[in-house]
Amino acid sequence: MSIYDTLNEEQKRAVEHNKGPLLILAGAGSGKTRVLTHRIAYLMEKRGVNPWNILALTFTNKAAGEMRERVDNIVGYGSENIWVSTFHSTCVRILRRWIDTLGYDKGFTIYDSDDQKSLMREVCKYLQIDTKNLKERSLLSVISSAKDELITPEEYELRAVGDFTKQKYASVYKEYQKRLKSNNALDFDDLIFKTTELFQTSKEALTYYQRRFQYIMVDEYQDTNTAQFRLIKLLSDGINEEGSREHNLCVVGDDDQSIYKFRGANIFNILNFEKEYPQAKVIKLEQNYRSSKRILEAANEVIANNVGRKDKALWTDNSEGDPVRFTQFDRDSQEAESIVNEIAQNVQAGEDSYQDFAILYRTNAQSRIFEEKLVVKGIPYKIIGSINFYARKEVKDLLSYLKTIGNGLDSLAVKRIINIPKRGIGLATIDKVEEYAIGNGISFYEALRQADYIPGLQRAAAKISSFVSLIEILKSKIARPDYSISDLLEEIIEATGYIEDLKGQELENEDDRIEIIGELKSKIVAFEEAALEPPSLSDFLEEVALVSDLDNLAEDNNVVVLMTLHSAKGLEFPYVYLCGMEEGIFPSYMSIHAEDPETEIEEERRLCYVGITRAMKHLSLSACSQRMLRGETQFNRPSRFIREIPRYLLTMEQNPYNSNPFRSNSHASLVPEFNSRLQPAGVSRPAPGSFKGGANGSNLSASGIFDKNKNFTQAPKEFGGNNLGTIDYGIGDTVSHIKFGVGLVTNINNAGRDYEVTVDFSTAGTKKMMASFAKLKKLS
């Protein structure tokens, strides 16, 4: 029996597809990584393709690492010659070799978003742009979108004619790009952009890679942006020995999981693949191997509310599974505590371990309260993505030393550390040096070396030269072949007295900070040990620039993981808690109030689909009627996505913390149908001592229970009353249900604002349901 026999029919067809473009529409959990890895194996084993000629592109290092590992496992030999890497690393690798043709130095550094912001700050200062009105972040996002669309500063300027704001953006973009170049630095978007630029200017480079990459695979194709699309297209446009274009391009994606529009992802890349390549073969993978029937159905029902999707229907042979749970809490603290307690109980019961649980949320800020509760309970956990390790202050400081030593042209790094620890070199001095540097067309560091010639420095000049000689000494040391990066770091800490300085500052979390430095040391050591030959400083800096939090997930083994829905894509967990299912949180306030809410809500819905389909066995959704967000209390109604899940798939619970639901402080109804009109979630910014505004447009005003204009302090009291509608059936009556047909009412419970009715259906079995959802009709 061969390894290919374990594949289903469609998977097999995808794996065995011969030449020409192939689009694999792979639903969530349909085994797409399996198909990709088996296809690579198949190409090598059965079609004699040289591993050297295969390129597999992913978006995250984690995905790349997984694919590499799985390929290694099924391919006997030669797998190390396959290029399996992220778009960004691939581009870095190419640029390291060729970027001099674009006028950059091959030792370029990569700027992260903090660096970008610092640089943009300088640009704004230089161009005298008031960053009160135009924030650095928004300018950067304009530039980022331009780069995603492969628009150069010059083109941007051309398009900006007659538009004052755009002309301003154009000048910012130009200056920003100029400074990046003089710092010999590239930002994330440049990595892709410059690679396409390289391929368009250097026939030699393009031909080289076209010849090399005769088979190209792209994972998560729905997330590609225009620049990435162009890159793939250029690479796959090569001519084979017979002189024809084969386009051996295999892309895998799921339009329903396209969640990176904000980052420039162009969903038409996947929707129009067949137009771009009319000869393309399309294969759909619709069998899900991950989730229970109920979870999958919930996901299908939610995503069905989107229009303009590629037609597909996911199904599974897995068991029915437990119902999906929805719990409505009063407060975010209760939500967190309840979830954390539940995880603790489950683990204590012995069936499951911490790593089986994931807590997913829309925004990073929501992790905080969970962290609090997890710490109290002593549960091991890992929060992905909130702050990247390499973005920590201490780490950035020390890395800036490394960068300064490795690439003196990176002025940002030099400026960052010139006064860390304090050397008495202040802003005024830096400005003078900067002026001199610009005036003489030299780098900032070069200007520092000439400090003696800079007018007006006086005492600072001596301080600068001692800094320069420190760097120079370190530079000469790293040139020695036996001197490692970890030695260098050690030396930097020693020579600068960095740790002593840290201790001297008497910060409250001093120990954490020192521990972080230790962690950096061990990461460097690990990097050096993993390398086949002694890595260079720039190798390490490159690794650091491209690694994300998520990539290290496998390092911590048995922990509960917390992350955003975006980060969760591609992962799976037996238990998934999808929390903060509230209007204004998820879907986000931004999407509800966007210029084009329809489109934005669809993206949120895809995100919800991604979240639901992460769950294998147990899915628990929750919302809070009251939530603290950045120092203010929000009152939110349950998310519309809850309502999109059919009732018969859900069990609902309300305020488990209140034994008496009538005393609940809840301001939002559990019953989504109750608020038939969708309106913005209410946010109050109360003046001290007085609540005003409030749950505008919520069910409460709609129901007439209280008026928008009334004070909130009074509202909860008034809301004590019950909303129980009347039901015209009782225990023992026969009723009919729209989906389940005819059944016998066996029990009715008062569940706070609603009745929970238990019905014994002749065909569908016994179901518990909320009276207001079930719309039961009395028959006798």
Place this chain on the structure above:
DNA sequence: TGCGTGATTGTTTTT
């Protein structure tokens, strides 16, 4: 130059 204070202000998601 550097530090402390109070005020202001912000919010999605990330390679």
Place this chain on the structure above:
DNA sequence: CAATCACGCA
């Protein structure tokens, strides 16, 4: 509730 910023003082 943060993080950032302007301002004033040593």
